[in-house]
Amino acid sequence: MQTLTPPPAAPVGERYLADCAMALDLALDQAPFYESWRPRDPGQTIPVDARYAALPVLTKRDLRAHMPRGFVPRPRDFQTGIATGEIELVSTSGTSEDRASIVWHQPWWDASEHSAASLYQGLDRVINGSQREAVLTTPLCAGTVCHIGELTQAERTLGRLLFLNQKADPNHWTPADKNRMLEELRLFEPDVLEADPAYLAILARYAAETGAPAPKPRFISLTYEFPSRVHYRQIRRLFPNTPILSSYGSTETGHVFTECEQGRFHQNAAFCRVDFQPFRNGRGAEHVGRIFISILNNPWMALVRFDVGDLIRLSTDPCPCGRTRGLTALAIEGRTRDLTFTVGGEAVTGGQVDRAIGDLEGLLAYQVEQPGPGTYRFRGVVEPAFEKQLFAEAEARLRGLYGDTARITTQRESAIGAEQSGKFRLTRTLFPWDTTDLFEPKGTVS
Amino acid sequence: MTPPDPFPALDWTRADFPLLRRQIDGHPLTHLDSASTAPKPDCVIEAVCRFYRDHTANVHRGVHVLSEEATEAFERAREEVASFLNASPAEIIFTRNSTEGINLIAHSLDLKPHDEIILPALEHHSNFMPWRIHSRAVPIRLAPDGIPHYEDLDEHLSPQTRLVALAHVSNILGVVAPIEKWIDSAHRRGVPVLIDASQSASHVPLDVKALDCDFLVCSGHKLLGPSGVGVLYGKREKLEALSLYQVGGGMVKVHDDHQFTTQDLPWRFEAGTPNIEGVIGLGAAVAYLRRIGMNTVFRHSQALGARLVEQLRTLPGTVILADSAPLEQRIGLATFTLHAPGWGSESVARNLCDRHQILVSGGYHCAHILHHRLALEGTVRASTHVFNTPDEIDRLVAALREFTGG
Numbered sequence: 001m002q003t004l005t006p007p008p009a010a011p012v013g014e015r016y017l018a019d020c021a022m023a024l025d026l027a028l029d030q031a032p033f034y035e036s037w038r039p040r041d042p043g044q045t046i047p048v049d050a051r052y053a054a055l056p057v058l059t060k061r062d063l064r065a066h067m068p069r070g071f072v073p074r075p076r077d078f079q080t081g082i083a084t085g086e087i088e089l090v091s092t093s094g095t096s097e098d099r100a101s102i103v104w105h106q107p108w109w110d111a112s113e114h115s116a117a118s119l120y121q122g123l124d125r126v127i128n129g130s131q132r133e134a135v136l137t138t139p140l141c142a143g144t145v146c147h148i149g150e151l152t153q154a155e156r157t158l159g160r161l162l163f164l165n166q167k168a169d170p171n172h173w174t175p176a177d178k179n180r181m182l183e184e185l186r187l188f189e190p191d192v193l194e195a196d197p198a199y200l201a202i203l204a205r206y207a208a209e210t211g212a213p214a215p216k217p218r219f220i221s222l223t224y225e226f227p228s229r230v231h232y233r234q235i236r237r238l239f240p241n242t243p244i245l246s247s248y249g250s251t252e253t254g255h256v257f258t259e260c261e262q263g264r265f266h267q268n269a270a271f272c273r274v275d276f277q278p279f280r281n282g283r284g285a286e287h288v289g290r291i292f293i294s295i296l297n298n299p300w301m302a303l304v305r306f307d308v309g310d311l312i313r314l315s316t317d318p319c320p321c322g323r324t325r326g327l328t329a330l331a332i333e334g335r336t337r338d339l340t341f342t343v344g345g346e347a348v349t350g351g352q353v354d355r356a357i358g359d360l361e362g363l364l365a366y367q368v369e370q371p372g373p374g375t376y377r378f379r380g381v382v383e384p385a386f387e388k389q390l391f392a393e394a395e396a397r398l399r400g401l402y403g404d405t406a407r408i409t410t411q412r413e414s415a416i417g418a419e420q421s422g423k424f425r426l427t428r429t430l431f432p433w434d435t436t437d438l439f440e441p442k443g444t445v446s
Numbered sequence: 447m448t449p450p451d452p453f454p455a456l457d458w459t460r461a462d463f464p465l466l467r468r469q470i471d472g473h474p475l476t477h478l479d480s481a482s483t484a485p486k487p488d489c490v491i492e493a494v495c496r497f498y499r500d501h502t503a504n505v506h507r508g509v510h511v512l513s514e515e516a517t518e519a520f521e522r523a524r525e526e527v528a529s530f531l532n533a534s535p536a537e538i539i540f541t542r543n544s545t546e547g548i549n550l551i552a553h554s555l556d557l558k559p560h561d562e563i564i565l566p567a568l569e570h571h572s573n574f575m576p577w578r579i580h581s582r583a584v585p586i587r588l589a590p591d592g593i594p595h596y597e598d599l600d601e602h603l604s605p606q607t608r609l610v611a612l613a614h615v616s617n618i619l620g621v622v623a624p625i626e627k628w629i630d631s632a633h634r635r636g637v638p639v640l641i642d643a644s645q646s647a648s649h650v651p652l653d654v655k656a657l658d659c660d661f662l663v664c665s666g667h668k669l670l671g672p673s674g675v676g677v678l679y680g681k682r683e684k685l686e687a688l689s690l691y692q693v694g695g696g697m698v699k700v701h702d703d704h705q706f707t708t709q710d711l712p713w714r715f716e717a718g719t720p721n722i723e724g725v726i727g728l729g730a731a732v733a734y735l736r737r738i739g740m741n742t743v744f745r746h747s748q749a750l751g752a753r754l755v756e757q758l759r760t761l762p763g764t765v766i767l768a769d770s771a772p773l774e775q776r777i778g779l780a781t782f783t784l785h786a787p788g789w790g791s792e793s794v795a796r797n798l799c800d801r802h803q804i805l806v807s808g809g810y811h812c813a814h815i816l817h818h819r820l821a822l823e824g825t826v827r828a829s830t831h832v833f834n835t836p837d838e839i840d841r842l843v844a845a846l847r848e849f850t851g852g
Contacts, residue, residue, distance in 0.1 A: 099800070
């Protein structure tokens with residue numbers, strides 16, 4: 001198998017810009033999808049950031065319509081790559097209009113992961129290609145949906161990887177399911193537990209409530225979806241001394257941001273380019289915007305300015321950790337489609353909502369729905385002892401976020417279910433809206 | 447069998463199906479997945495909505511006008527279904543779906559563990575699992591392309607045989623089974639026959655009297671009707687001989703401290719408030735198909751099935767199940783594997799949707815035993831209904847050619 005390693009240290013920016021130029025030229029010259037983009041490219045005499053900014057945005061719809069062949073750079077051939085086992089076709093989770101299939105090149109993914117691990121002290125020594133890793137997420141992501149029934153632990157163990165979960169919604173886990181996963185974690189002794197925070201929170205809560213002994217991974221990496229303060233609190237209770245970091249990426253883009261020891265998110269600049277498009281003035285919070293990701297050094301798939309559908313909050317000052325390469329984000333803010341809107345129409349990210357209510361004592365899970373302009377519904381799963389004051393406090397805090405005239409109702413829930421994709425939505429609107437005029441068209445930061 | 451020509455154009459029906467106006471990624475969809483569940487025509491949607499809007503009431507028990515209207519619409523639907531199958535309304539039991547109809551028979555025949563039920567090994571879970579639970583399922587072996595060795599029936603019939611059960615049209619093969627021969631063979635040995643018409647009912651004219659089958663089941667949702675409603679047909683004397691299935695309101699005439707007496711057929715097997723709007727919608731669906739004419743529907747389905755198979759044969763390395771069956775025995779359904787390394791059946795189906803807005807099924811189609819016996823790791827299934835056109839078959843095959851080349 002071909003292996004890729006992170007490029008050696010280079011002067012900040014120089015290697016990155018060269019990689020960006022190379023990835024762009026490869027895409028425009030050799031990947032069939034980008035033929036229609038070529039006239040928009042100002043050319044190689046122009047700074048590379050300006051070249052990227054001049055190009056359209058790649059959407060999931062584009063991926064669905066043109067994957068795989070449209071994105072495989074010539075002279076590589078998709079069928080040949082499949083036949084030789086160099087690549088696979090992998091589908092992301094989600095419903096039809098959210099998911100996509102992509103060309104998966106395992107060596108590139110591994111190298112991207114290793115590089116991203118270098119952004120958290122000590123993690124890259126663990127993520128070295130031979131780490132034992134347990135994965136806890138929707139079985140759709142983990143590839144354990146099958147038609148042959150429940151799989152044994154041996155069948156779910158692929159080399160150094162153990163896939164724990166077999167059910168699409170963790171609310172449907174039985175005590176036996178949870179005991180099995182905890183026991184497998186203890187026996188497997190993973191170096192890294194890579195988990196969807198919503199799933200791990202439920203498992204951690206169960207373990208804490210039943211007094212089950214805690215597994216002892218060396219690191220916990222939260223990924224797959226937005227980690228709420230609600231999740232962190234429950235996970236931390238079971239793993240008080242384990243380093244927990246958030247890793248942001250996607251099946252399409254590889255590892256994009258890693259949370260450092262200081263809690264900020266650093267771009268994995270050796271393997272991706274990130275362009276940032278802020279909200280228009282007055283349409284959303286300052287320094288918050290969506291990101292377009294271009295992948296670098298992947299010989300099998302050219303993605304340029306891919307709108308991955310997520311938002312970040314840029315850091316405006318240097319991170320105390322000292323890392324300076326690429327963008328630094330104060331926070332991952334959640335998905336664009338999960339935006340809600342204040343009474344005045346300003347966009348509110350999932351991250352903003354979570355900072356407002358995620359630390360409420362006794363809150364175990366929540367969802368904020370916006371049925372219409374100016375109306376909001378807080379749905380909460382709460383510990384009974386905190387119920388009375390929690391809903392009143394949640395309402396007050398949400399009013400502070402959305403506006404004094406916001407009409408807010410609260411609703412106690414026994415559970416909040418996962419979507420068909422197996423992921424959870426902390427916020428959502430129930431009326432149609434689109435991103436037109438929401439973001440600065442020319443305001444890209446790279 | 448009627449030869450597939452001349453091709454009856456039913457394009458005009460497309461306007462009746464609002465789902466076909468749905469777009470995915472800004473493109474119109476090509477719906478080739480009716481074997482899973484069929485889109486609904488406006489008349490079905492309107493019948494269901496009209497019940498909710500104008501008549502919502504329980505059936506068979508109220509004395510007010512709404513209940514009388516609801517009961518009338520409900521029983522009118524039973525008459526429609528009975529006429530569709532050439533049965534008596536008393537022989538039509540409304541169930542949730544085919545699965546429940548088969549489970550009802552499996553339960554109410556009072557089977558013993560040593561009793562044997564003979565069935566082809568390709569049967570859907572629904573016509574396999576109930577027999578395994580209540581008795582001993584005896585599967586008939588399959589040829590390499592999946593067609594059962596129907597000729598083996600006689601050698602399997604024994605004094606322990608309590609029933610023969612088979613699909614009229616398999617949800618995998620799409621081929622009309624020789625049910626007349628099986629019914630004849632079984633009856634000569636005094637064994638009753640259950641026909642699973644889940645796939646055939648909306649493609650092939652059915653006449654339970656002419657067939658002389660003892661039981662027949664079908665599901666509303668594949669018949670252009672609502673989900674959650676199905677039909678169990680049984681010869682009156684066979685139904686009367688069954689033990690009770692579910693008991694409760696609606697199926698009882700008198701209930702006092704000492705005894706109870708049950709309603710007559712068909713209500714004897716319809717305990718509890720039924721799926722009233724579902725039954726009414728099913729009645730509208732059946733009426734819609736009868737207006738088109740089931741002979742016309744069948745010729746249309748045959749023609750699309752033949753085109754589908756002939757076109758699939760042009761794809762290098764493609765394996766079509768039941769490829770050896772005569773084309774005129776097919777309905778508009780074909781299940782196949784592609785020679786496309788790296789592409790599983792589900793990823794092919796997903797890609798067809800994502801890239802071409804073509805909807806098909808991928809996987810095991812609730813027929814694990816067939817797939818296991820044929821050593822298949824999933825298959826792709828395309829299936830048509832009255833609204834499909836030859837152009838859509840061509841569009842599918844052109845899209846599949848991207849996987850196979852050639």
